[in-house]
Amino acid sequence: MKSHYLLVLSLTLSVAWSANTYAQLAIHGDIIYTSAGESIKDGMLVIRDGKISTIGKASEIRVPDGFRTIKAAVVTPGLIDSHCTVGLSGILNYDHDQDQIERSSPVQPQLRALDAYNSHEELVEWVRSFGITTIHTGHAPGELISGQTLVTKTIGNTVDDNLLCESRALAATLASVALKSGASSPGTRGKMMAMLRAELIKAQEYHSKVQAAEASEEQDPPPRDLRLETLSKVLARELPLMITAHRAQDINNALRLAREFNMEVWLDGGAEAYLLVDEIKQAGVPVIVHPTMIRPNGEYENFSFETAATLAKAGIPIALQAGYEAYVPKTRVVLFEAGMAAANGLSFQQALNAITIDAARLLKIDDRVGSLEVGKDGDVALYDGDPFEYTSHCIGVIINGKVVSEIKR
């Protein structure tokens, strides 16, 4: 009885609290890039209770009384980083703040970014101050299967506060960073693929046993196995397998694996993806293209600044990312990477889409974010000029209708 009463009270309080925290906002932009069709010159965007309630020509929209109006030269949707390790790979770069890779075993699908993401990490604030409101983050490339990724907004006291998806993809690596030396496995590319196939076949068998137990009262289900459960989701196409691969041969291996197990695969990195345009297109696989300014050594040595443009021209879905950095800068800023892609063959709108709506579609969060449309979350970035231009500034960031950054950066 008492607990029931408390529950009702707390629900009431939380509703009141959240209503109070929504600043009722209007944003007046010299130009609003909506990522949903035409941009709007002299546009107005109204956010009510955290959601976009109206968008259109400023001359045709009456801002409700009591709403704060913010002006900016350029307004875009809150930006989305399609793949980074922010929140797991901390600013200090000491062992104790580096949770992006677990070295105890090469295949650990059971690891969840959810349990590793530090919502107070300083680099979350850093990327947010450039207009990045949503990140797809998690375990880094570096092990054959390193763990599950999550999607969150770049604000929140705990990881749970603004989670968009607690398990978005399973991160796998088919690149030399996942190779081991000495007697440890995998030591070769052949062994990497053999180990992945063996694990996926084990998961198929596990899944068969689970299904058999569900169908029959006589058969007990197998003991729960968190590794194989996760891989079963991949096999059921519930969980995409994000495969980091740079060399053409590794990309081709990833496509072969996708065919054999009928998985939803995302290519990550893809330094040599331009060599396999037809194959990638035929496979229907999207590419989260490596940061445009990645250091092009090692497996990136045949990279091109123009890969994003080449893939986009061929009609392959792309998104852009900040990726993972082991040293300095500890994180890249996906706004800068998109700008450099726009300066190397992508159109302005293609580059903006690659960090807004196209990224949202890839991450399956486009019902909430990625464009400025009525009903979507009030996530907005404000700039004092072309957002991609070196000397422009992000002057404001809004998440769920709340101003979360007013740093001019």
Add this chain to the structure above:
Amino acid sequence: MKFFLLATCIAISCSTALANSPTIAFKNCQLIPIDGPVIENGTLIVSGTKIKAIGKNDETPIPDDAKVIDVSGKVIMPGLVCTHSHIGGPAAGDRSGPIQPGVRVLDSLNILDSGFRRALAGGLTTLNIMPGSGHLSSGQTVYVKLRFGDVMPSTIEDILYVNDEGAPLGGLKMANGTNSMRDAPFPGTRGRSAYLVREQYIRAREYHSKIVDAEGDPAKLPPRDLHLETLIEAMQGKRIVHHHTHRHDDIITVLRLSKEFGFRVVLHHVSEGWKVADEIAAANVPCSMIMIDSPGGKLEARYLRFETGKILEEAGVRTAFHTDDPILDSRYFLRSAAIAVRAGMSREAALDGLTLAGAEMLDLQDQIGSLTPGKDADFIVLNGDPLSIYTKIQETWVGGERVFDRSDPDDRRYAVGGYGTGHDQSPYFCCYDQKQQGGSK
């Protein structure tokens, strides 16, 4: 100070400056001379390896024998000077000890490294190539001019700056902070780092006293010591110390050592330079900055800010930029200045920091760094504002020769490709140019 500024030679370029050297006039462009105001509708006249004249179109007569190139809509500025680069595979001091000033980076460089061509695509024409920061002093740096003209350099000698005795010009690399702290015989603390450096400079002073006291008598001269000889050059101001330093207290330590031993120093990286800008200004010491996209990655860079350039400029510190290539790719060097402008540095100081300020930090300002008659004809041709992300470097010229041309498919590979492009040691031969040229996979 001035005496060896004058000594910095023009020797290399003299050899190709033939009497009948061609004169080329670039007309109808915007000229950014750096040492003077921007000139709209300007003409730049190059004769042989040198800049002959610069001015407004109507005030700059073009000689009859000149080849005239109409560069309407383009911008010309001096070739970029990178005060801190690791192109060419530099490796000087080894792991045997923390202070190795006698070791020359010159002896480790690979002229076939594709990084030189990428640097040209980024508009860099002069580099200070440094050994690493894992030592208190990892050795001597070397200043190079990227003479990749019609006659490609075949040895590292072909790209050196030399004095009038033909000796290569360069500085001395030093470092403090965490990079050079490691297991013995390296220092484990900052206190020991400074002590080890002081001890060596004191030995060098004593060594120098013996040489002076010997008054040229071979019997009295001490045995030659290459390490100490180098430190003497530093104390005499003949060899500038290029000092890696990030944290505010490490910066102050460098200033203290510089004062005690009288070596001329350029502070490199200066992540926390903004905290001690007034102290740096009071010491009249220049800074070369690196612009990194986020703070952190190492404890010393945790408080790195885009505003460092603005704050140093306001304090009156002379500032340049560097790539630290491969930390920043040479092809984004213009971007470094633009990011500083984003954070409040003046456009003039930022462009100066890519060119003339850097030249001064290498004692090469009489020869390069601005579009000034008499200086080397090292310049870049851009299709727009140098601080715009959309601008591309169309051409790079060194000593009056075009060394990069974006419209040339071979050169263009170096502007857009990775380390594999044209690399003599590529372990994995592939692909971009083949695909672009319609070759088989």
